[in-house]
Amino acid sequence: MSNTISKEKVMAALATVDDPELHKDLVSLGFIENLKISGNDISFSVMLTTPACPLKDTIRSDCENALRRDIPELGEIKLEFGARVRGDSKLLSKADIPFKNVIAVGAGKGGVGKSTVAVNLAVSLAASGASVGLLDADIYGPNVPSLMGVSEPPVQDGEKLVPVKKYGIEMISMGFLIPGDQALVWRGPMIHSTINQLVTEVAWGDLDYLVVDLPPGTGDAQMSLAQQLPLTGAVVVTTPQIVSVSDTRRGIDAFRKLDVPILGVVENMAGPIFGSGAGESVAKELDVPFLGRLPLDAAVSHSGETGKPLLLKSGDSEAAAALNEMTGKVAAAISVLQG
Ligand SMILES: Nc1ncnc2c1ncn2[C@@H]1O[C@H](COP(=O)(O)OP(=O)(O)O)[C@@H](O)[C@H]1O
Ligand SMILES: [Mg+2]
Known part of the structure; x- marks a missing residue:
């Protein structure tokens, strides 16, 4: 199959996912980084505002569901979490x-x-x-x-x-x-x-x-x-x-x-x-x-x-x-x- 997966498609799918606490989508929040596409496989990082985020599992499954729904031809999804703690x-x-x-x-x-x-x-x-x-x-x-x-x-x-x-x-x-x-x-x-x-x-x-x-x-x-x-x-x-x-x-x-x-x-x-x-x-x-x-x-x-x-x-x-x-x-x- 030809490479039909673009960064735009991936970002558009992830833009439908809200951070459950901040109530804004992950793309607007600037949380998606290091997006790489290799054939039908993708990898990216979600940079949270705290490494102690209690909702990592929810965010992961929300991302995977949105991506599979919007880009059915997607192969492997590799999602890593990172964090940059915001200061007071x-x-x-x-x-x-x-x-x-x-x-x-x-x-x-x-x-x-x-x-x-x-x-x-x-x-x-x-x-x-x-x-x-x-x-x-x-x-x-x-x-x-x-x-x-x-x-x-x-x-x-x-x-x-x-x-x-x-x-x-x-x-x-x-x-x-x-x-x-x-x-x-x-x-x-x-x-x-x-x-x-x-x-x-x-x-x-x-x-x-x-x-x-x-x-x-x-x-x-x-x-x-x-x-x-x-x-x-x-x-x-x-x-x-x-x-x-x-x-x-x-x-x-x-x-x-x-x-x-x-x-x-x-x-x-x-x-x-x-x-x-x-x-x-x-x-x-x-x-x-x-x-x-x-x-x-x-x-x-x-x-x-x-x-x-x-x-x-x-x-x-x-x-x-x-x-x-x-x-x-x-x-x-x-x-x-x-x-
Ligand atoms: N959930 C708990 N179960 C059993 N012992 C506890 C519990 N919480 C605190 N303790 C004990 O109670 C005592 C007082 O706790 P501490 O944290 O020193 O209180 P404080 O700083 O408020 O004075 C300590 O001996 C501590 O080990
Ligand atoms: Mg004490």
Whole structure:
């Protein structure tokens, strides 16, 4: 058979396929690259706005269906995914900030699994191929180093502190700056200058996503952070209990006052002991996305104790699936914000 397949035909077929989240077609979005035609076979790349896109399977089958429908003589279709993460314009305008997006993980109170969610979000984003940093800004209980199995403090290189690299993630913790077990009384200006140090005096690489584990609550520290580091969006962690839910309302309210978009609510420790459903209902009540339910699971706390995040340990558990799904939703929500 003669070569009847043209680039125009292929692009016309792909122009009928919409990105399910951005609601525009893949051709107008500029997502189709490297189109090659060899006889009746074609290959091309779909360049997404995040490597953690949760809808790759849908996009692949939509592309294949459109191509087969419009070009019946087509032979093999080779589709590869790539990604160019879009940056937050608030961050891109700041020359001294090398992050494309900053994701704050917050909670109305401590002990709800904020750090667990932050760490696994970072791991899941990194596993998808993104460049990721993790900033432990929890001045009251910085526990990211232990969750990540890091005991050595970062080293100084000239003026700057070099982030510790673990599991492919760049990490800096407030814990490194607080001497020993010394309890500190944090005052506003002190929080302000320390957070500033963690952002500007650290040799961060160029990162697609910086995940920030915020101090619990709705006070000075959150304010300082949002003022110095424009936050792309916030993930709010809650447990199914009533007290936690009322704290969550306050937490969401505080982010809204700072004009930080709420990426969604995660309900952690769901199951027979604490119940479930409260996270989803508070998300509905406040009209923010629900990112999913992370079950209470001994494997989660055990992985925390051993310094190896759950997603790197038991990737096939219900908790791991929930964490990956949550990550996909967060990444997609950010892509939509940047759209
Ligand atoms: N889904 C879960 N199942 C079991 N244990 C959990 C879960 N989420 C968190 N934990 C445990 O609860 C404790 C508090 O979690 P952490 O992430 O440190 O909370 P926070 O940062 O909000 O204070 C830790 O010991 C952690 O391992
Ligand atoms: Mg914590």
